[in-house]
Amino acid sequence: MTRLLYLIVTVTMLSAVGAVFLLAPTEKQMGDVQRIFYFHVASALAAGVAYLLVFVSSVWYLRTRDDRWDRFAGVSAELGVLFSAFVLFSGPLWARPIWGVFWRWEPRLTTMLITFTIYVAYLMVRSYGAPGERTQRFAAVVGIVAFVNVPLVHYSINMWAADQQLHPPKVELAPVMQQTKFLCYFAFACLFALLMRLRLSQEHLAARLQALLRMTAHR
Amino acid sequence: MDLRLEGVHKRFGIAVALTDVDLAIGVDTHLLLVGTNGAGKTTLLRLLAGLTGPSEGRVTIGGQDPRRSTQQRARLGLLSHQTLLYDDLTAAENLTFFAGLYGLGADAVDAALADVDLHDHGDARVGGFSRGMKQRLALARATLHAPEVLLLDEPFTGLDRPSARALSARLQQRTASTCVSSVLVTHNVEAAAGLVNRIIVLRGGRIVCDEPWTAGDGPRLQALCDHHQEGQS
Amino acid sequence: MSRAIPGTWGHARILLRKDLVAEWRTKERLSPMVFFVLLVLLVYNFAFELGGAALWEIGPGVLWSSFVFASLFGLQRTFAAESDNDCLDALLAAPVERGALYLAKMVGNVLFLLGVELLTLPLFGLFFNLTAGLYLLPLLVVFLLGSASVASVGTLFAAMTGHSRLREFLLPLLVLPVLIPALISCVAATGVILAAGVPGRNPPLWPAELTVHVGMLGLFAVVFTTLSWMLFDFVIEE
Numbered sequence: 001m002t003r004l005l006y007l008i009v010t011v012t013m014l015s016a017v018g019a020v021f022l023l024a025p026t027e028k029q030m031g032d033v034q035r036i037f038y039f040h041v042a043s044a045l046a047a048g049v050a051y052l053l054v055f056v057s058s059v060w061y062l063r064t065r066d067d068r069w070d071r072f073a074g075v076s077a078e079l080g081v082l083f084s085a086f087v088l089f090s091g092p093l094w095a096r097p098i099w100g101v102f103w104r105w106e107p108r109l110t111t112m113l114i115t116f117t118i119y120v121a122y123l124m125v126r127s128y129g130a131p132g133e134r135t136q137r138f139a140a141v142v143g144i145v146a147f148v149n150v151p152l153v154h155y156s157i158n159m160w161a162a163d164q165q166l167h168p169p170k171v172e173l174a175p176v177m178q179q180t181k182f183l184c185y186f187a188f189a190c191l192f193a194l195l196m197r198l199r200l201s202q203e204h205l206a207a208r209l210q211a212l213l214r215m216t217a218h219r
Numbered sequence: 220m221d222l223r224l225e226g227v228h229k230r231f232g233i234a235v236a237l238t239d240v241d242l243a244i245g246v247d248t249h250l251l252l253v254g255t256n257g258a259g260k261t262t263l264l265r266l267l268a269g270l271t272g273p274s275e276g277r278v279t280i281g282g283q284d285p286r287r288s289t290q291q292r293a294r295l296g297l298l299s300h301q302t303l304l305y306d307d308l309t310a311a312e313n314l315t316f317f318a319g320l321y322g323l324g325a326d327a328v329d330a331a332l333a334d335v336d337l338h339d340h341g342d343a344r345v346g347g348f349s350r351g352m353k354q355r356l357a358l359a360r361a362t363l364h365a366p367e368v369l370l371l372d373e374p375f376t377g378l379d380r381p382s383a384r385a386l387s388a389r390l391q392q393r394t395a396s397t398c399v400s401s402v403l404v405t406h407n408v409e410a411a412a413g414l415v416n417r418i419i420v421l422r423g424g425r426i427v428c429d430e431p432w433t434a435g436d437g438p439r440l441q442a443l444c445d446h447h448q449e450g451q452s
Numbered sequence: 453m454s455r456a457i458p459g460t461w462g463h464a465r466i467l468l469r470k471d472l473v474a475e476w477r478t479k480e481r482l483s484p485m486v487f488f489v490l491l492v493l494l495v496y497n498f499a500f501e502l503g504g505a506a507l508w509e510i511g512p513g514v515l516w517s518s519f520v521f522a523s524l525f526g527l528q529r530t531f532a533a534e535s536d537n538d539c540l541d542a543l544l545a546a547p548v549e550r551g552a553l554y555l556a557k558m559v560g561n562v563l564f565l566l567g568v569e570l571l572t573l574p575l576f577g578l579f580f581n582l583t584a585g586l587y588l589l590p591l592l593v594v595f596l597l598g599s600a601s602v603a604s605v606g607t608l609f610a611a612m613t614g615h616s617r618l619r620e621f622l623l624p625l626l627v628l629p630v631l632i633p634a635l636i637s638c639v640a641a642t643g644v645i646l647a648a649g650v651p652g653r654n655p656p657l658w659p660a661e662l663t664v665h666v667g668m669l670g671l672f673a674v675v676f677t678t679l680s681w682m683l684f685d686f687v688i689e690e
Contacts (some may be wrong), residue, residue: 117629124625132232132668139613145605148679149630153604156633156668214233268545271690289547294458297545301538307474319466320546322457
């Protein structure tokens with residue numbers, strides 16, 4: 001199964017890269033740099049999905065107290081932070097030639113940055129807490145608060161930096177660009193699934209190892 | 220009132236505190252829990268007090284989970300080696316505060332202070348009390364609401380012999396009244412001897428010995444405890 | 453013995469009174485916080501050469517950043533009294549709902565923060581040549597809602613970091629990013645209010661632009677107080 005995923009990710013990623021650089025037409029105003037768009041938006045989407053998963057699995061962990069949901073939440077947060085980091089990296093690269101500077105305190109980018117810091121703090125709670133049920137509970141609580149906060153952050157930054165609104169509200173794309181975008185989404189979805197699967201099985205093994213250690217320590 | 224543990228496991232991370240503990244404590248049972256450090260005694264007591272939940276199994280008081288039921292928790296009294304008192308408040312303020320939480324008035328506070336010979340110190344801050352006075356006040360706090368179950372976690376720690384004996388006598392007074400049960404965790408077998416009528420030895424999170432005990436036989440109790448603790452390296 | 457155990461509100465009142473009495477006696481939270489705000493104002497003064505025109509630009513930011521940093525001191529100590537002699541055990545073994553404990557601690561934090569804000573506002577006015585006047589009245593609303601916002605998540609996270617191995621440095625890392633929406637509204641609202649104090653203007657008592665910021669602040673306070681109250685049970689159990 002994992003092997004199949006590796007294969008799918010390789011194929012879809014290569015074809016996504018091919019489509020972005022060879023197939024999609026050059027954007028008239030921005031030129032080649034616009035090609036970042038495909039990866040930038042796909043990662044932003046992946047990060048959003050990851051944070052949603054953290055929220056859902058945190059709620060579910062508190063309801064069921066099943067360790068598997070806790071691991072799922074933790075792995076999702078890692079992926080969220082990873083993809084957010086890529087968004088925050090690719091954003092400035094794109095911004096430099098278009099907006100003239102690497103960074104503007106622009107609503108969406110700022111929201112992403114703040115959200116990113118909250119989830120980094122979430123990962124710190126997980127890694128600095130003593131392993132065990134209490135840290136899992138704390139993490140779930142932070143995971144829930146963090147997610148509820150996202151719309152508030154977005155809304156208030158919008159208000160705060162209304163004059164800085166630089167992201168276009170809606171983008172009209174040529175059909176080929178549209179198709180390339182969806183291919184990118186699909187490739188990122190596959191990558192997401194693969195990373196998730198790898199980290200989950202790793203965490204699962206770690207948990208089993210811990211259970212074994214517990215048994216032997218108890219003898 | 221009935222205290223019950225059914226199939227209780229308790230883990231902290233990879234450490235195991237209790238393994239498959241079944242235990243029923245009925246009315247008029249005065250239980251002594253002994254065992255080496257880390258045997259799970261305090262954990263068992265904290266489970267009964269509703270301060271922590273089991274990893275597996277059920278803990279009930281009067282048929283209900285002490286963590287959920289405020290009604291059942293109102294029937295518990297907790298005395299520990301920590302004072303559970305606020306140093307910045309006076310003795311009377313401490314008792315008034317806790318009395319308020321149980322819905323009791325000022326009369327209960329005066330009676331409780333007098334009962335432990337601290338009525339002259341009601342307006343003094345607890346921070347300035349001696350260890351013995353603090354522990355007397357702690358006892359007054361724990362028994363303010365006439366609890367039906369007394370949970371005692373190393374109450375003699377830090378007391379000199381006369382103070383420990385005096386505390387033991389006061390506890391005996393309270394447990395002698397009917398319909399009270401108690402669970403005592405202590406290493407001070409001498410002070411415990413007069414208080415208990417059942418003894419349980421814990422080792423590595425399991426109950427290894429559970430027998431009734433005739434009160435008053437200190438040396439034999441000590442011998443039993445020593446015997447069961449030697450088995451562990 | 454007949455007894456009527458108080459409900460959540462009754463318990464919260466008793467707990468809050470206990471905390472206020474202890475604080476009145478020791479002032480161990482209020483005085484360091486006030487002093488800290490004073491020091492931050494000093495530092496900002498040298499960093500930005502405040503006074504005069506700069507006030508309208510960065511005054512609100514100076515005010516709120518010093519409040520927020522000072523509040524972290526207070527939040528750290530939220531559960532200190534309970535952990536000193538394991539008093540938390542006595543509270544949790546008593547017939548007290550966990551929610552009552554959250555309410556009491558949260559309201560206590562609001563009161564401490566309001567106290568700090570009201571005590572240091574004259575200092576701020578003095579240092580930065582603020583003219584006194586009725587136009588400052590809406591500031592009370594902003595202070596109240598701002599403090600409630602800080603205390604809402606602050607109390608929840610203080611319960612996590614206070615009595616566990618999660619070291620205290622985690623509290624600011626958790627609280628600050630979550631607080632940013634509230635902070636933005638506080639700064640914006642304060643800016644609107646201070647702008648009304650420009651000499652020679654006769655502004656309305658409640659400038660219209662204020663409503664949206666105060667509304668946002670109110671929304672934040674309500675959402676996070678409710679959420680934290682719901683989640684507090686999970687944080688406090690062992």
